Amino acid sequence: MRLIQQRARRTPAQRIIKHRLTLAVLLTCAAAIAMVQPTTAAPGNASGTAHASIAADTGTANAIQPGGTLTRITDNRNSFALPAPTLDPKQLRDFNFGNRLFNTNWTVAPSSANGFDGLGPTFNRVSCSACHLRDGRGRPPQHDEKELLSMLVRISLPGTNRGDDAEIQGDDAHGGPRPHPDYGDQLNDRAIPGVPAEGRVEITYDEIAGAFADGTPYSLRKPRVTLHDPAFGPFDDLLLSARVAQHMPGVGLLEAVPEADIVARADPDDRDGDGISGRANRVWNPIMQRTELGRFGWKANVATLQQQTAAAAHGDIGLTSSAFPTENCPPAQTACAAAPTGGAPELSDRFLDRIVFYLQTLAVPARRGAERDEVRRGENVFKEMNCGSCHAPILRTAPDTMPVVLADQTLAPYTDLLLHDMGEGLADGRPDFLADGREWRTPPLWSIGLFKAVNDHTNYLHDGRARNLEEAILWHGGEASAAQKAFIDADATTRRALIAFLESL
DSSP: OHHHHHHHHSOHHHHHHHHHHHHHHHHHHHHHHHHHSOOOOOTTOSSOSOOGGGSOOOSSGGGSOTTGGGEEOOOSTTTTSOBOTTOOHHHHHHHHHHHHHHTOOOBOSSOSSTTSBOOOSEESOSSHHHHSGGGOOOOOOOTTOOSOSSEEEEEEEEEESOSGGGGGGGOOOSSOEEOBTTTBTBOOOEEOTTSOOOOEEEEEEEEEEEEOTTSOEEEEEEEEEEEEOOSSSOOTTOEEEEEEOOOOTTHHHHHTSOHHHHHHTOOTTOTTOSSOOOBOOEEEETTTTEEEEOOBTTTTOBOOHHHHHHHHIIIIIOOOOSSSOSOSOOTTOHHHHHSOOSOSSSSOHHHHHHHHHHHHTBOEEOOSSTTSHHHHHHHHHHHHTTGGGTSOSOEEOOTTOSSGGGTTOEEOOOOOOOEEEOOGGGOOOOOBTTBOTTEEEOOOOTTGGGHHHHHSOOOBSTTSOBSSHHHHHHTOOGGGHHHHHHHHHSOHHHHHHHHHHHHHO
């Protein structure tokens, strides 16, 4: 009776706080249990046994765990949001706190949510997870959707930023894109009350018909990006590039690959004559105040996860940080500049560090069905079509990497982290440091077979134009033209085997 009376006397706010604390404890306990549980085959595996990718390292991508000791066997909607199984209890607490921050909806300042206000004034989404839902891949609008839910549009003026335009947005002249004086380098299609959004994005498609050598027809959709309702003058002379959010598992491991190993794979002059001439992007890191190797972003235009996280918080959500201390308000946007802020900075270094740690220590899902005959045949097709020249199967992390769970790992991410000319069909015409308008970073292929399970779609490529893996391959051009032609010339059985292999990654 006394317990019932105590519960009755609790205020609604007290009950909410209690429930949140209870949920936090349950989440931490569940994650800790998952950390120490033995790895078993995920439900639904036909064999009921560990996948072939969990075998000892024999030097082939099929014989190693995709994420080394950060690998987990999983094939459900939460597969991209799990902690590395090697985290200790303190690291797991830091991971869970970073997870909370990653999923926090930021509010308009001033707010009672102290430490979590400062949204905007202009922005794209209210949280990291709004674009990276369940740490997964974004997509373009579907069906009758009008808004961009998990993608954005990069904008810039022709050329690169090496002259007087360096004063715009406080950017230094280090060769990055030239921001528009009134809109910056990214269109913010949302804003807080009393502040106008910069504009509105519409994406439409033209269908391009084609056929495989055996006569089987296909159709590719080419996107048209149009900007409407300009709030601060016409959208004249803008270069546009639509970008979907990328999936997050394994990014900490990619950051830990030694720079020398990445650069050693570059062949900008195609000295070996194989038609593949990958090259490294060199980008400005405003946090370290120096030029570094680019690893992240669709054009490898970001050097580190810390920079990527702070830049996304600033450009996508509108949060200042020690890395980006000024509000994202170009001079023409006076209402934006006059809006209340959430303090200086709005994203503290402690919060930023926890988000970065969370991203670094996300687990990589294990392969599924790697032992199937069709998948093994597809792997041989992948090799025969020379796909691995860009999608390098195996990378290794440095032995002195921090946090230590990332150190000395052998990976199978299927990327070289280099820029490649992908042809006019995929070109956005927008340079980004050393990357020209036809070049894109090789995206990792690990986990691409789980997009449907995690994010309920199968959209691929930088703008999500490909509706399936077959279309993604058909869009390959430039350095990948020979592989594209081989795929078109292949019979249906061979094509299906290659797709089965990719879906097993």
